[in-house]
Amino acid sequence: EVQLVESGGGLVQAGGSLRLSCAASGFTFDDYAIGWFRQAPGKAREGVGCISSSDGKTYYVHSVKDRFTISSDNAKNTVYLQMNSLKAEDTAVYYCAADPWGGSCLPLVGKYWGQGTQVTVSS
Numbered sequence: 388e389v390q391l392v393e394s395g396g397g398l399v400q401a402g403g404s405l406r407l408s409c410a411a412s413g414f415t416f417d418d419y420a421i422g423w424f425r426q427a428p429g430k431a432r433e434g435v436g437c438i439s440s441s442d443g444k445t446y447y448v449h450s451v452k453d454r455f456t457i458s459s460d461n462a463k464n465t466v467y468l469q470m471n472s473l474k475a476e477d478t479a480v481y482y483c484a485a486d487p488w489g490g491s492c493l494p495l496v497g498k499y500w501g502q503g504t505q506v507t508v509s510s
Contacts, residue, residue, distance in 0.1 A: 396504030
């Protein structure tokens with residue numbers, strides 16, 4: 388059974404940092420594309436970024452580029468989302484998602500989803 392479990396969310400002041408983790412189980416990490424989405428209250432879910440398992444390339448939505456970094460530790464089957472210089476508009480529930488292909492992570496559809504973790508940035 389494929390499982391994705393996010394952790395690391397919380398309350399942080401604007402300008403601060405948080406690191407989210409997505410622990411994956413039930414599949415071979417190298418064969419999947421994994422990414423992060425977020426959904427703010429009253430807004431549609433949006434893709435934040437993703438990492439391709441084949442070559443480790445990462446892609447980000449423009450609004451988080453140069454502030455957020457996605458990385459993976461294949462030995463731990465864990466993907467991380469390092470978030471720096473956080474802004475109030477980054478407040479959302481963050482989800483990790485995975486697709487069963489080992490090529491580029493774009494487009495990330497999200498066949499499997501975690502339960503989400505809340506990130507709240509106070510201004």
